[in-house]
Amino acid sequence: MSDETVKYLLPEDRIPKFWYNVAADLPEAPAPVLHPATGKPVGPSDLEPLFPMEVILQEVSTEREIEIPEPVREIYKQWRPSPLFRARRLEKALGTTARIYYKYEGVSPSGSHKPNSAVAQAFYNQQAGVKRLTTETGAGQWGCSLAYAGQIFGLEVDIYMVKVSYDQKPYRRALMETYGARCVPSPSMETASGRAVLEKDPNSRGSLGIAISEAVEMAVQREDTKYALGSVLNHVCLHQTIIGQEAMAQMEMANDEPDVVIGCAGGGSNFAGIAFPYIGRNLREGKKTRLLAVEPAACPTLTRGKFAYDFGDIAHLTPLAKMFTLGADFMPPGLHAGGLRYHGMSPLVSHAMHLGLIEARSYQQLECFEAAVQFARAEGIVPAPESTHAVRAAIDEALKCKAEGTSKAILFNLSGHGHFDMQAYTDFFAGKLEDLQYDEALLKESLDNLPTVAAE
Amino acid sequence: MSDETVKYLLPEDRIPKFWYNVAADLPEAPAPVLHPATGKPVGPSDLEPLFPMEVILQEVSTEREIEIPEPVREIYKQWRPSPLFRARRLEKALGTTARIYYKYEGVSPSGSHKPNSAVAQAFYNQQAGVKRLTTETGAGQWGCSLAYAGQIFGLEVDIYMVKVSYDQKPYRRALMETYGARCVPSPSMETASGRAVLEKDPNSRGSLGIAISEAVEMAVQREDTKYALGSVLNHVCLHQTIIGQEAMAQMEMANDEPDVVIGCAGGGSNFAGIAFPYIGRNLREGKKTRLLAVEPAACPTLTRGKFAYDFGDIAHLTPLAKMFTLGADFMPPGLHAGGLRYHGMSPLVSHAMHLGLIEARSYQQLECFEAAVQFARAEGIVPAPESTHAVRAAIDEALKCKAEGTSKAILFNLSGHGHFDMQAYTDFFAGKLEDLQYDEALLKESLDNLPTVAAE
Numbered sequence: 087m088s089d090e091t092v093k094y095l096l097p098e099d100r101i102p103k104f105w106y107n108v109a110a111d112l113p114e115a116p117a118p119v120l121h122p123a124t125g126k127p128v129g130p131s132d133l134e135p136l137f138p139m140e141v142i143l144q145e146v147s148t149e150r151e152i153e154i155p156e157p158v159r160e161i162y163k164q165w166r167p168s169p170l171f172r173a174r175r176l177e178k179a180l181g182t183t184a185r186i187y188y189k190y191e192g193v194s195p196s197g198s199h200k201p202n203s204a205v206a207q208a209f210y211n212q213q214a215g216v217k218r219l220t221t222e223t224g225a226g227q228w229g230c231s232l233a234y235a236g237q238i239f240g241l242e243v244d245i246y247m248v249k250v251s252y253d254q255k256p257y258r259r260a261l262m263e264t265y266g267a268r269c270v271p272s273p274s275m276e277t278a279s280g281r282a283v284l285e286k287d288p289n290s291r292g293s294l295g296i297a298i299s300e301a302v303e304m305a306v307q308r309e310d311t312k313y314a315l316g317s318v319l320n321h322v323c324l325h326q327t328i329i330g331q332e333a334m335a336q337m338e339m340a341n342d343e344p345d346v347v348i349g350c351a352g353g354g355s356n357f358a359g360i361a362f363p364y365i366g367r368n369l370r371e372g373k374k375t376r377l378l379a380v381e382p383a384a385c386p387t388l389t390r391g392k393f394a395y396d397f398g399d400i401a402h403l404t405p406l407a408k409m410f411t412l413g414a415d416f417m418p419p420g421l422h423a424g425g426l427r428y429h430g431m432s433p434l435v436s437h438a439m440h441l442g443l444i445e446a447r448s449y450q451q452l453e454c455f456e457a458a459v460q461f462a463r464a465e466g467i468v469p470a471p472e473s474t475h476a477v478r479a480a481i482d483e484a485l486k487c488k489a490e491g492t493s494k495a496i497l498f499n500l501s502g503h504g505h506f507d508m509q510a511y512t513d514f515f516a517g518k519l520e521d522l523q524y525d526e527a528l529l530k531e532s533l534d535n536l537p538t539v540a541a542e
Numbered sequence: 543m544s545d546e547t548v549k550y551l552l553p554e555d556r557i558p559k560f561w562y563n564v565a566a567d568l569p570e571a572p573a574p575v576l577h578p579a580t581g582k583p584v585g586p587s588d589l590e591p592l593f594p595m596e597v598i599l600q601e602v603s604t605e606r607e608i609e610i611p612e613p614v615r616e617i618y619k620q621w622r623p624s625p626l627f628r629a630r631r632l633e634k635a636l637g638t639t640a641r642i643y644y645k646y647e648g649v650s651p652s653g654s655h656k657p658n659s660a661v662a663q664a665f666y667n668q669q670a671g672v673k674r675l676t677t678e679t680g681a682g683q684w685g686c687s688l689a690y691a692g693q694i695f696g697l698e699v700d701i702y703m704v705k706v707s708y709d710q711k712p713y714r715r716a717l718m719e720t721y722g723a724r725c726v727p728s729p730s731m732e733t734a735s736g737r738a739v740l741e742k743d744p745n746s747r748g749s750l751g752i753a754i755s756e757a758v759e760m761a762v763q764r765e766d767t768k769y770a771l772g773s774v775l776n777h778v779c780l781h782q783t784i785i786g787q788e789a790m791a792q793m794e795m796a797n798d799e800p801d802v803v804i805g806c807a808g809g810g811s812n813f814a815g816i817a818f819p820y821i822g823r824n825l826r827e828g829k830k831t832r833l834l835a836v837e838p839a840a841c842p843t844l845t846r847g848k849f850a851y852d853f854g855d856i857a858h859l860t861p862l863a864k865m866f867t868l869g870a871d872f873m874p875p876g877l878h879a880g881g882l883r884y885h886g887m888s889p890l891v892s893h894a895m896h897l898g899l900i901e902a903r904s905y906q907q908l909e910c911f912e913a914a915v916q917f918a919r920a921e922g923i924v925p926a927p928e929s930t931h932a933v934r935a936a937i938d939e940a941l942k943c944k945a946e947g948t949s950k951a952i953l954f955n956l957s958g959h960g961h962f963d964m965q966a967y968t969d970f971f972a973g974k975l976e977d978l979q980y981d982e983a984l985l986k987e988s989l990d991n992l993p994t995v996a997a998e
Contacts, residue, residue: 091619093554163547164627164922171620175694193649195922197961237919238631257713257964264918264967462720463693466620466651505653505961508713508720515719 092172094336101159101166106327108362108434109320110150111369116437117408120395125539128405135306136313138214141207144321150366152324154206161205161238165194166328170336176464177484184487185342186480188500189333189360190467196261198470198502199356200231200316203325207314208235217310218242222272222297224352225251225424225472226258227502228316233267243267246274246300249292251424257506272297279303279401294353294428295414299401306403317353318398318407318432326359329499334363337497344375344497346483350475351379351388351446352425354432356501362434365443377444378483379435380475382454384522385418387411387431388439388446390529395539398430406539409436412524413532419522421451422510423471429532447479450521454478455514458504470502471510548628550792557615557622562783564818564890565776566606567825572893573864576851581995584861591762592769594670597663600777606822608780610662617661617694621650622784626792632920633940640943641798642936644956645789645816646923652717654926654958655812656687656772659781663770664691673766674698678728678753680808681707681880681928682714683958684772689723699723702730702756705748707880713962728753735759735857750809750884751870755857762859773809774854774863774888782815785955790819793953800831800953802939806931807835807844807902808881810888812957818890821899833900834939835891836931838910840978841874843867843887844895844902846985851995854886862995865892868980869988875978877907878966879927885988903935906977910934911970914960926958927966 109116118127130142137145144152154162173186191199211219219241223229229245236243245267252259252271262269272292273280279299283290290296298315305313315322330347337344347364349357361377368375379388387410396411398404410431412418418427431439438444454474461477462468469477480498487494504511513519565572574583586598593601600608610618629642647655667675675697679685685701692699701723708715708727718725728748729736735755739746746752754771761769771778786803793800803820805813817833824831835844843866852867854860866887868874874883887895894900910930917933918924925933936954943950960967969975 091616093619095554098549098551160547163549234922238922256968257961260964260968260971261924261961263971264915264924264964265922266919459720463722466690466694466721468717468720503961505713505717505959506964508716508962511720512712512716515716 090174092174094170094339096167096332096335098163100335101162102154102328102331104151104153105324106331106363106366107147107150107152107324108366109148111366112437113369114441116433120406120539122397122402122406136302138210138216138312140210141321144324145319155209158206158209167332168193170333172340173465176461179460179464180481180484180488182484182488183491183493184484185493185495186484187337187340187344187495187497189329190500191329192467192500192503196227196230196234197505198227198231199326199329199359200228201234202328202359203316203322203355204231204235206325208232208239208241211312212239212241216241216312218244218308219312219314220244220301220304221314221316222246222294222301223316224248224294224427226255226506227425227470229269230258230261230265232314233262233265236267237265244304245269246272246297248272248294248297248424249290250420254422254509255506261506272300274300276300277303283400291420293400293417295400298399299403302399302403317355318430320434322355323358323362323432323434326355327362329359330361330363333360333497342495345494346376346378346496348378348380348476348479348496348498350426350472350501351381351431351435352472353428354435356499358432358435360499361444365438378479379444379446380479381446381448382421382423382426382475383448383450384421384524385427386448387429389448392533392536393436393440394536396430396536406537407433409433410439412529413536415535416529416532418524421522422507423451423475425472426475449475449478452519452521455519457481467500468504469500470504471507473501476500546630548630550626550795552623552788552791554619556791557618558610558784558787560607560609561780562787562819562822563603563606563608563780564822565604567822568893569825570897572889576862576995578853578858578862592758594666594672594768596666597777600780601775611665614662614665623788624649626789628796629921632917635916635920636937636940636944638940638944639947639949640940641949641951642940643793643796643800643951643953645785646956647785648923648956648959652683652686652690653961654683654687655782655785655815656684657690658784658815659772659778659811660687660691662781664688664695664697667768668695668697672697672768674700674764675768675770676700676757676760677770677772678702678750678757679772680704680750680883682711682962683881685725686714686717686721688770688772689718689721692723693721700760701725702728702753704728704750704753704880705746706876710878710965711962717962728756730756732756733759739856747876749856749873751856754855755859758855758859773811774886776890778811779814779818779888779890782811783818785815786817786819789816789953798951801950802832802834802952804834804836804932804935804952804954806882806928806957807837807887807891808928809884810891812955814888814891816955817900821894834935835900835902836935837902837904838877838879838882838931839904839906840877840980841883842904843885845904848989848992849892849896850992852886852992862993863889865889866895868985869992871991872985872988874980877978878963879907879931881928905931905934908975908977911975913937923956924960925956926960927963929957932956
């Protein structure tokens, strides 16, 4: 006999009306973002070639609550509030005394949490009269989401997709094209940044750092075009906080409290989305909810990187941000969790890490897929390769409870489904999926080459 | 500015407590199913090697309501009640005066309506002490769903997948394996039926008729193994009626009434799911809601087939059912909507067609994908290749309203998403997707070879 399904659903009118800005509650302000030419803090006008003013103001805001525009909430209604499940069948399979909950963001049209920000960014750009957006995408989750959002708001969307993912994930490209976007493998010959990389290495498999350079370059060249980033920046983390706010209300419905909240972390936005509202509550109410960011051992930004000023891209076109980084020249191996292949980490997440407000842990991809298959067989949902990291950590926390005989509540963000990434599962079952090591010498060199910043 | 999102969600306690059995309301009983050896109506005991008794009793029941077991409703809660949307953005894109609604079954774990029956069948088999299920799958939607349901109820699942789909849809196979099932391309060397086909044609691309033969053969050979069918049969149509029952309640929430209800039809189960409750209401209350079944022009069972007794499979292992059929020897071309490549049609759907209670229409695959892309760009959801047929018909009905200046309500069943079928979209954008014609001579020969049945 099967167990009861325990799903917590909020009514539509409980979609948050405000995004939560963790900057308002941090005990210490994050370091300013610096202009690469002057080394001086950037002002809103420096960012104007890239972003519409509403987004720039969100980037630098210290207000605790920022209202979600009604047209954005209207689009959110297509899939939000997203469900929160108690993983009863997984608990049983593990024989754990822990209570495992997961917030499921895979119910969105593109199958991940990314539309939470894509819809907001497309809206603000449309309001500002922008006609075209450029962006980069790693695994393709962000690209698909911006393609979807751009279509809704009548914007053209050009997407530079990291080549290794472009090759590994043809279904993602098909989805972007179905939504009417143009998808270009990066590095490409369309941009000076792309051509420079290809000149050095014609077989480059690309990276998020390169793809960002290409998208930024194309945006600054055209009057009617702006750039949209799918993670890392403050406003992106801001938009994702509806995840944590909803989860908090759903945990109340469950009459339970998470002891630990888990998210995978590449650029940091899905982790921020579920964790920031809990960080704020910890700080305001003196609670001790643990926040755990999980990253791939092959691209271990928080666990092996340096907290320092660095560029967001390979061509050094972006401003300098203080963050955990492996160095903008670091090239991670081609793991299936393409969305976690980024050398840097959200400055806000990095700052929270630096202040000791969150923890971080890394895993190899094989142990992540083992966990994901166990999860899929118990819960019926196949996690995206990125989300497998959160699943692994949640299972390990639950097994720790079992070993200790304790009963804790574990909440994780299942940030997306793996429907477009089934090649990874095929490889896993065929024994072709391998643990990947980054190049230690390259990491050292990349960290040695971090830019020197006067302000530090 | 975007339009309002209009989503009708029922609370969890509105998941129907009964399946609706259209056989209770039909003005004339369907013809009996016949034993292939004797030509006499089959009794429950004849079906015992294949199905558990609870399922057999449902197959022959004439009771209007059959209670859904509580453990099945518990599993349904993972994704049910499924949402019903008003397609406001599509209406706007079409400039139509029609009101278009769609019931979205892609929210299930395997992405289609199929788990509605898979969960029920797995439950009844587990209750009966069965250890292993065999089945066939065309596009893979049914196979994935039975793999999911089998895992929940602790059953082994062996799936014979039509070879053309096995090759076209590797992601489906990966999903079945992720759920722990075994997936075999059909025709295979594992069965006498498969070997016979391969002997005649070593390059056979397979068909549902062949795959059914293989699965049935394996089930009857083993004591602990039974067979599960994903469409066609009465009990499968019965399980799917929760779709139409929910939709009816949701249309009430919308304070609207469909003038026409549309579903794609391969074996008939998703069409039956949305249409049967409306047929019953038409018959009981004298309403005139149109019911429209849509099929591929390359496999036009209802629109070009014959209403006659025929076998369900190529090896003539199944009982004889009176249905619309292209003949069990008919081999449809390898269209992307693999789930619609079946020579026969649900006897209940066929009977309803014969009685003039429903209409049917066929489309070529190119016009279906054109409609699907238009739908995806407006509504954000990418339809499964099968569901594109319902989308095409809904758009055509809406355009007819526009041409006539009428305002009708159109409801269609979006039976699944296309996440695992993106190769079809890739081919469509690359101009490689072609309209497919069946072989007229083969159809004639196949219809000429229909079995002669004394009872007719």
